[in-house]
Amino acid sequence: MTTPRPGLRERKKQATREALREAALRLAVERGPDQVRVEDIAEAAGVSPRTYNNYFASREQAIVSAVTADREARIAAAVAARSAEVRLADAVTEAVVEQYTNAGEREQRALLLITTQSALRDAFLDATADIEPPLTAVIAERLDGAEAHTARVLAASVAAAVRIALESWLRPAQNAETAGSRAAGGLVVPSGSLSGQLRAALAPLAPAFDAAEQHTQP
Amino acid sequence: MTTPRPGLRERKKQATREALREAALRLAVERGPDQVRVEDIAEAAGVSPRTYNNYFASREQAIVSAVTADREARIAAAVAARSAEVRLADAVTEAVVEQYTNAGEREQRALLLITTQSALRDAFLDATADIEPPLTAVIAERLDGAEAHTARVLAASVAAAVRIALESWLRPAQNAETAGSRAAGGLVVPSGSLSGQLRAALAPLAPAFDAAEQHTQP
DNA sequence: CAGGAAAAGTGCGTGCACGCAAGTTTGCGT
DNA sequence: ACGCAAACTTGCGTGCACGCACTTTTCCTG
Numbered sequence: 001m002t003t004p005r006p007g008l009r010e011r012k013k014q015a016t017r018e019a020l021r022e023a024a025l026r027l028a029v030e031r032g033p034d035q036v037r038v039e040d041i042a043e044a045a046g047v048s049p050r051t052y053n054n055y056f057a058s059r060e061q062a063i064v065s066a067v068t069a070d071r072e073a074r075i076a077a078a079v080a081a082r083s084a085e086v087r088l089a090d091a092v093t094e095a096v097v098e099q100y101t102n103a104g105e106r107e108q109r110a111l112l113l114i115t116t117q118s119a120l121r122d123a124f125l126d127a128t129a130d131i132e133p134p135l136t137a138v139i140a141e142r143l144d145g146a147e148a149h150t151a152r153v154l155a156a157s158v159a160a161a162v163r164i165a166l167e168s169w170l171r172p173a174q175n176a177e178t179a180g181s182r183a184a185g186g187l188v189v190p191s192g193s194l195s196g197q198l199r200a201a202l203a204p205l206a207p208a209f210d211a212a213e214q215h216t217q218p
Numbered sequence: 219m220t221t222p223r224p225g226l227r228e229r230k231k232q233a234t235r236e237a238l239r240e241a242a243l244r245l246a247v248e249r250g251p252d253q254v255r256v257e258d259i260a261e262a263a264g265v266s267p268r269t270y271n272n273y274f275a276s277r278e279q280a281i282v283s284a285v286t287a288d289r290e291a292r293i294a295a296a297v298a299a300r301s302a303e304v305r306l307a308d309a310v311t312e313a314v315v316e317q318y319t320n321a322g323e324r325e326q327r328a329l330l331l332i333t334t335q336s337a338l339r340d341a342f343l344d345a346t347a348d349i350e351p352p353l354t355a356v357i358a359e360r361l362d363g364a365e366a367h368t369a370r371v372l373a374a375s376v377a378a379a380v381r382i383a384l385e386s387w388l389r390p391a392q393n394a395e396t397a398g399s400r401a402a403g404g405l406v407v408p409s410g411s412l413s414g415q416l417r418a419a420l421a422p423l424a425p426a427f428d429a430a431e432q433h434t435q436p
Numbered sequence: 437c438a439g440g441a442a443a444a445g446t447g448c449g450t451g452c453a454c455g456c457a458a459g460t461t462t463g464c465g466t
Numbered sequence: 467a468c469g470c471a472a473a474c475t476t477g478c479g480t481g482c483a484c485g486c487a488c489t490t491t492t493c494c495t496g
Contacts, residue, residue, distance in 0.1 A: 208422055209426065230462090
């Protein structure tokens with residue numbers, strides 16, 4: 001059911017994607033991230049430059065994707081794996097934290113590379129939006145009595161919160177003014193562990209999850 | 219206080235931006251949106267093409283910006299204008315609905331144009347992210363006792379919800395599968411008035427606002 | 437097992453985003 | 467008033483995203 005027919009076609013496609021990911025990351029590490037052209041990545045992966053961006057919309061996306069891999073799917077799976085007994089809010093939070101803190105050795109080094117270049121950081125942050133569709137699916141499964149949009153809104157909010165957490169984790173202190181963040185007098189100094197950031201960012205959403213959950217099972 | 223010194227410099231800058239907006243929209247309406255090159259817009263506004271994209275990162279952004287204008291600021295102002303007595307969740311919801319449904323005649327026609335081209339729709343949807351920073355500021359002002367991230371997370375969630383509402387308002391029925399939306403059996407058919415969509419999308423977030431608000435004034 | 441439809445890959449051309457290094461205007465201090 | 471420094475504009479060059487039309491590969495069905 002999970003894999004009805006991989007199909008030769010689909011497998012070659014994934015192989016090509018993987019080759020591109022790999023080539024992009026390797027080249028970016030060897031020379032600087034700036035010193036890698038799309039042409040180089042395509043050549044290293046053995047496809048044409050045109051094919052390259054049938055797979056990736058930007059050069060940065062390919063590099064980041066080697067780290068990100070299929071994090072979206074893993075998060076969704078981790079939520080689904082949790083018992084329906086636990087609070088949905090907790091299931092989501094723990095799944096997210098778990099998937100973002102379990103970083104392999106290679107991923108750790110790649111992340112270090114990413115933080116050096118602002119274009120790469122942006123691409124990395126943008127990648128968090130990808131968790132929305134699969135997360136919508138698992139949340140909707142737990143809330144099948146709820147309003148149509150609810151699951152999507154919650155999933156999108158989680159994505160936004162994760163993005164914020166990663167953002168303030170990547171920049172310990174933004175030197176310039178933070179565009180409307182210094183609202184009520186004092187300035188914010190969030191800095192902390194990644195899992196701490198994630199939990200803090202997701203916490204404000206818990207009441208929304210609770211309310212949605214109680215709508216279906218009163 | 220609101221306008222310490224406009225300054226000649228700043229006024230010319232805004233005039234240029236306005237001229238570009240105007241030219242972009244006018245040309246897009248006259249010929250099709252596809253038949254407008256950056257060069258044309260720049261020429262019509264009396265600046266160089268290079269200057270054009272000191273102001274706008276993409277061609278679509280310029281066109282959309284003529285409709286969007288300073289909606290972000292107006293939403294934030296509309297929230298701030300509401301009494302501190304009313305529920306924050308309601309203040310935000312009403313401010314958003316108010317600013318999105320008060321469309322001038324010209325804006326209405328421009329919106330019609332936008333819906334015709336997918337690149338324009340995307341740019342229009344992306345523009346909703348701009349409400350986050352000003353919204354963060356006004357929310358933070360109402361929640362000054364709360365956790366640092368809370369205001370940002372709530373503002374970002376609102377932006378996400380608004381995006382979802384606009385999205386499903388722009389496409390009455392997405393013909394293909396909606397990437398993980400058909401989770402629990404039946405398929406969704408949201409379609410409705412814009413204000414209805416907005417309220418429905420924002421409703422699930424209300425509990426989160428309430429909880430945050432009670433943290434500061436118990 | 438053939439034949440044809442659908443999908444993936446490719447070559448080419450066009451317009452664009454953006455860095456860089458001038459040139460030009462605005463603003464401010466002395 | 468003068469001139470300097472910062473902000474804005476502009477020309478140029480490079481790499482890139484993406485549409486289009488065409489070839490090659492994969493898959494399905496009679």
